[in-house]
Amino acid sequence: MKMKTCAYLVLAAFMTVLFAGCGGGGNSSNPVPKTLVSIAVTPTNPSIALATTQQFTATGTFSDNTTQDLTTSVTWSSSTTSVASISNTTGSNGKTTALAAGTTTITATSGSISGSTILTVTTATLVSISVTPTNPSIALGTTQQFTATGTFSDNTMQDLTTSVTWSSLATSVATISNAAGSNGRATSAAAGTSTITATFGSVSGSTILTVTPATLVSIAVTPTNPSIALGTTQQFTATGTFSDSTTQDLTTSVTWSSLATSVATISNAAGSNGRATSVAVGTSTISAASGSITGSTILTVVTQPTSMTVTIAMNPPITSLAVLQFTLVNDPGATYNNDFTKINQAASQQGTAVLSGNNLNIGVFSTTVFDTLATPIIQLSYSIAPGSGFPGVQVSPTGIIAGTGMNADPVNPPLTPSNFVVDVKYN
Secondary structure (H helix, E strand, O other): OHHHHHHHHHHHHHHHHHHHHOOOOOOOOOOOOOOEEEEEEEOOOOEEEOOOEEEOEEEEEEOOOOEEEOOOOOEEEEOOOOOEEEOOOOOOOOEEEEOOOEEEEEEEEEOOEEEEEEEEEEOOOEEEEEEEOOOOEEEOOOEEEOEEEEEEOOOOEEEOOOOOEEEEOOOOOEEEOOOOOOOOEEEEOOOEEEEEEEEEOOEEEEEEEEEEOOOEEEEEEEOOOOEEEOOOEEEOEEEEEEOOOOEEEOOOOOEEEEOOOOOEEEOOOOOOOOEEEEOOOEEEEEEEEEOOEEEEEEEEEEOOOOEEEEEEEEOOOOOOEEEEEEEEEEOOOEOOOOEEEEEOOOOOOOOEEOOOOOOOEEEEEEEOOEOOOOOOOEEEEEEEOOOOOOOOEEEOOOOOEEEEOOOOEEOOOOOOHHHEEEEEEEO
16 A cells, blocks of 8 residues: 555656646746837938938837837848948948938848838038037036038038047047947047037038036936836936036936846947836836946836826916817827816807827817816826827917907916916826
């Protein structure tokens, strides 16, 4: 009997190991990995001048509705290489060079998924170059990013920052980079001034850079304590305050860090300095450091909201407001469902409420004679597209037309966006 019991135990143990090895017990510990669904190539259908360059970005959307920058991991191609070539070299991935007038299809491919856009190369010639910012001052030990903007014979303008040759007249005061990923970034070396020049062929533009002996006192990281949806990113800015009370954007020169990298990571790579990428729901301290000076803020990552309720009130309220019309302007990303859950109109009047437009312009609300002492004036519900984060709503200054009383006497002083209190609740 003992031997039979032992045999059953051995058999049971064997079956347990067998089922465990075969994935028995379900798939709860083996979640389905996300897969790439589509690739978007931006900018969309750009035009550039002959002999200039254009940087493209590839953004992947995955099966869990998250997005990711794939610029450095996709394979880039140009359908007509005689018109424009495109790079797959590290440091210049996605950068096209215009070779001849015409059009070509630019494609980004990852496995079986691809996305594309059309690049047009024109015969326009460069007329002038503007270097910005104009005559900036920076503190010793910091950097300054310059931008070169070209104006062409067809009156178009183009960012030439990565196409021009940069130079500094006084390299003992400041040097400037022509390296991929840091083109146009000047690094201070000593107090003084230097002429910074951008040259393309026979055309050049310049500005004066002043380096002061001021020392860094503090760093402010903005935005302050933001919340983002899982699967999205947040760009942070580091602003330094110096001993001479001046301020300077230090985003590209500080060292960024995330305290909880399991919640969010943050980039120190050229071109994406200060960009945090969410990894999981939770909070992390985002810090920017320069020498012994550090500034920080809290980043909260939450589950992507699916809808939001927008409440619009007035400050100060008006007893009887007639012929009110204004445009709601929405940050890109939200969709809407025209659900008017509350409109405080005068009982004797019937107003109209219409939402139309796209993600940038939600639409126009108009009505006649309603009671603005009761709040909210309007309460709307919007559905939020997956992966769009936390879209916001504001009242546009255009289209605000208002009058008081039945005869629509003009409101004095006229209403402005500051008279409307917009509150957004995410669901």
